[in-house]
Amino acid sequence: MNTDVAIAGVGMHPWGKWGRSFVTYGVHAARAALADAGVDWQDVGLIVGGETVRNGYGGYVAGATFAQALGWNGAKVATSYAACATGAQALDTARSRILAGQTDVALVVGADTTPKGFLAPNAGERWDDPDWLRFRLMGMTNPGYFALYARRRMDLYGATQADFAAVKVKNAKHGLSNPNARYRKEVSAEDVLNSAVVSDPLHLLDICATSDGGAAVLLTSLDYARKHGIADPVRIKAISTVTPVFPQTVMDMPNFSTDSSAVVPAQDRTFKESLGDAAYAEAGIGPEDVSVAEVYDLSTALELDWIEDLSLCKRGEAEHLLRAGDTTIGGRIPVNPSGGLACFGEAVPAQALAQVCELTWQLRGQAEGRQVEGARIGITANQGLFGHGSSVIVAR
Amino acid sequence: MTATPAIEGWFTTGAAPALLGSRCTDCGTVYFPRELVFCKNPACSGETFEEYAFSRTGKVWSYTDAQYQPPPPYVPVADPYVPFALAAVELEEGLVVLGQVADGYGVADLKVGTPVELVVETLYTDDTGDRTIWRWKPVGRSSEPGRSSAVETPGGAG
Numbered sequence: 001m002n003t004d005v006a007i008a009g010v011g012m013h014p015w016g017k018w019g020r021s022f023v024t025y026g027v028h029a030a031r032a033a034l035a036d037a038g039v040d041w042q043d044v045g046l047i048v049g050g051e052t053v054r055n056g057y058g059g060y061v062a063g064a065t066f067a068q069a070l071g072w073n074g075a076k077v078a079t080s081y082a083a084c085a086t087g088a089q090a091l092d093t094a095r096s097r098i099l100a101g102q103t104d105v106a107l108v109v110g111a112d113t114t115p116k117g118f119l120a121p122n123a124g125e126r127w128d129d130p131d132w133l134r135f136r137l138m139g140m141t142n143p144g145y146f147a148l149y150a151r152r153r154m155d156l157y158g159a160t161q162a163d164f165a166a167v168k169v170k171n172a173k174h175g176l177s178n179p180n181a182r183y184r185k186e187v188s189a190e191d192v193l194n195s196a197v198v199s200d201p202l203h204l205l206d207i208c209a210t211s212d213g214g215a216a217v218l219l220t221s222l223d224y225a226r227k228h229g230i231a232d233p234v235r236i237k238a239i240s241t242v243t244p245v246f247p248q249t250v251m252d253m254p255n256f257s258t259d260s261s262a263v264v265p266a267q268d269r270t271f272k273e274s275l276g277d278a279a280y281a282e283a284g285i286g287p288e289d290v291s292v293a294e295v296y297d298l299s300t301a302l303e304l305d306w307i308e309d310l311s312l313c314k315r316g317e318a319e320h321l322l323r324a325g326d327t328t329i330g331g332r333i334p335v336n337p338s339g340g341l342a343c344f345g346e347a348v349p350a351q352a353l354a355q356v357c358e359l360t361w362q363l364r365g366q367a368e369g370r371q372v373e374g375a376r377i378g379i380t381a382n383q384g385l386f387g388h389g390s391s392v393i394v395a396r
Numbered sequence: 397m398t399a400t401p402a403i404e405g406w407f408t409t410g411a412a413p414a415l416l417g418s419r420c421t422d423c424g425t426v427y428f429p430r431e432l433v434f435c436k437n438p439a440c441s442g443e444t445f446e447e448y449a450f451s452r453t454g455k456v457w458s459y460t461d462a463q464y465q466p467p468p469p470y471v472p473v474a475d476p477y478v479p480f481a482l483a484a485v486e487l488e489e490g491l492v493v494l495g496q497v498a499d500g501y502g503v504a505d506l507k508v509g510t511p512v513e514l515v516v517e518t519l520y521t522d523d524t525g526d527r528t529i530w531r532w533k534p535v536g537r538s539s540e541p542g543r544s545s546a547v548e549t550p551g552g553a554g
Contacts, residue, residue, distance in 0.1 A: 120467035127403070130429075132469055137402060137519070137529055138496055139466035140482060147460035148484055155458075155508035199460045200481075200503045246438050247425075251457065251484050251492050256429055261490035263425045264437055 005095050006225035006233035007394065008218045009037025010357040013111065015182040015213035015344045022055050025214030025350070026062070026111030027069045033107065033216035037230065044075050044218075045103030048090040050110030050349030051081035062349070066109045076103065083384025084296065085241060086110060087215065087352030088392055092239040094219050104224040110349035111214030131254040138256075143207050143299070145253040147199035150301035154201060157316035159304065163323070164206050165192035167300035168342055170328050175339015177369025180354075182211050183343045192300075206300040211345030215353035217360075234363045237377075238282035238393040244271040253385060272309040272383060279379065279391035280311075287311040290333065291375040292362050294355040296382040297340040306381045307335060310391070334372045337362060352390055355380040363396040402519045402527040405430075412452060413516045415493065415530060419448035426450070426489050450493075453535070454485040456510040457492045461503050471520040483532045485512055498533035511536045 011032025013025035026049075034041055047070075049062030058065040063079040076097075082089040087110045094106035126132040134140040153159035172187040187205060195204040225233050247259030249266045269277060280286055287310060295306035304318035312333055313321050321327050327335040338344070338358040341351070359378035361367040376396060383389040401407065406429060407415050417428035420435040422442030428450060435442035465477040481497035483506060497506070498515050512532040519529035 121469070123468075125469075133403070134494075135466055136469040136471070138482060138494060139462050139470040139480065140494060141462060141464075141466050144460050144462060144482060148458035151460060151503075152458045152508060197463050199462060201460075246436055247490075249490075249492070251494065255494075257493045258491050259436060260426045263423050264439070266490070 002222070003099055004222060004235040004237060005098050006220045006222055006230060006235055007356070007360050008039060008220045008225055008228075008230050008233060009033040009035070010218070010360045011036055011216045012180045012354060012357055013214035014180045015211040015347060017116070018212045020113065020212070022052055022059060022111040022113040022212070022214070023065055023069050025113075025212060026066045026109045026216070029111065029214035029216035029350070030066060030070060030107060030109045033218045037218045037220075039105060039218060039220070039228065041070050042073050044073065044105050044107045046076045046078070046094060046097050046106040048094045048106060048108045049077075049079045050086040050090045050108075050353070051079050052112045052349050053081070054115065055113055062109070082241065082388040083386055084346070084348055085352055085382050085384040085388040085390040086349040087354075087356075088239060088380075088382060088390030089241050089388070091217060091219070091236075091353065091356065091392065092241055095236060095239060098219055098221050104221045106219045107216065108219065108353060109214070109216045110353045112347040112349050113212050114210040114347065130256060134254050134256065141199065142253055143199040143202060145251065146207065146299035146302060147202045148251060149305055150201055150206075150299060153301055153304060157319065159301070159319050161193060161201050161203070162189060163304070163319045164202070164300040165189040166322055167297070167303050168192050168205055170322070171297065171336050171340045171342035174329060174337050174370055175343030178339050178343065181339045181343040182209075182345050183339075202299055202301065208298050208341035209345035211347045213344065213347035213350050213354070215350040215357050217353055217356055232396065234360045234394050234396045236392065237285070237395045238279040238391070240275050240279035240282065240391040241389070242274055242278045243387045245274070270309070271387075272305070272381070272389065273311070275383070275389045275391045276310040276379070276381060279393050283393040283395070285377065285393070289377050290379050292337060292359065292372045292378045293333065293335045294338060294340070294358050294378070294380045295335060296351075297336060297342055298346065300342070303335060303340065310379060310381055329370060329372055337367060337370045337372050339370075352380065352382045352392070355382065356392055356394065359394050363394060399518065399526040399528050400524060402529050407514075407516065407530045408449065409516050409528065413514055413530065414452050415450040415514065417448050417450060418445040420444075421446055426491070428491065428493055451488050452514045454487040454493075454512060456506050456508055456512060456532075457484040457486045458508060459483040459497070459503055459506040473520050481506070483512065485532050496529065496531045498531045501534055505534050510534055
């Protein structure tokens, strides 16, 4: 049974700190995706919204909010929330409905308006909330967790702060001509290494910002695409949204601790590895088939972790790929040709969709100024809080 | 004014302090912070737990510091702000537990694998007096604290 669906259209609202309603970005992206596909909004049978938790009730019912803004058309509606993996879960919902024959055309939209400065927990005394307690009892910030992973790479595999800086230099160069990127400026290794240390060993320029932005993907059945003259569309081959398997033995934001492996032994594969494993299994391909990857570089060092989590090289060898230029556009396996979170900053419910938008442009040969030549198969990787994560494989 | 834990029931005080968690009476899986409702082992439907005191020593899984003052509800203790280190420590019970690093120690005193022991120190002071917290203190190599983590030469670890 063919379980492919077509990516008929993609669209984005540029990332930035625009200060407008998330609905503005979502509708802009949705209209861009519809125009890209040449499909009328009236033909959409299902709209799936990625929920945003910082924008009031309209954000909680994002699918309906976008549908109403586009003009009620009678479509079915769903809204997904999976922290940073929200966009991928929304995409999975849309794909399932198409494969179940319940609709031929599904529009997936994610958008966010973010507050200024660092993300802090909600106000008030909340002694039963681990996200509040980690700040009160330990002063443990999000960059603190990223720094733990970065430091392990240094102590275990010989990574250096210069390696982390090189990831930023590469991604800044990749994103230079990306019209949707927020930061389009060359960054030197010295810029990174001279920026303030936030959480040792990570500098300010190793850590991604939060951004406003919106992304949309229009999925259709292969039949619908064919009938509407969408020849040779990029197809979704896999969407992995698996959860961890107990015991989760890798320290994760916002927790105080991991599960214990004293009674049930630790798994052979970590949660992040299992996300990619499941995607490869579903797509029926292996890491050696991948031409391009978009991974969740919340920090520069995390990009290196993801390269290994996706089995694009062995554990501890990502720095070798980086230093050899393998992960640069033109190299063996370009990573984050969009510029990644380094150039975008994170707009949570839109970000996993933005990864899919980029891979779609790459596989169509439309990624002007950042094209990975001959890209045929792309993979994404992304992790969110509370056992969420995703890996999407697209092919053409 | 006496010293009291910043959070009740998470650790013991005294000469040999330890983290307090819980243990599922069905399968034996241990939890920190304590789990009292549902055992998280998917093969166990246990709902009863007993108190469990964790081993006081472990090995560093990883470490970092906070060179910017964390946002509230972190309670500032010095003005101007003084950075502190944090460590994630692997205990023999097969779990990793985060905590601040003991006063006087910084990232320069730590490596992945460094042995540490649990101590209880003052986290902040409020109108009831000192409020205490568990911290990880490096042991076994040198009893002298190394340099503070406040300044790291950019690129210096490279």
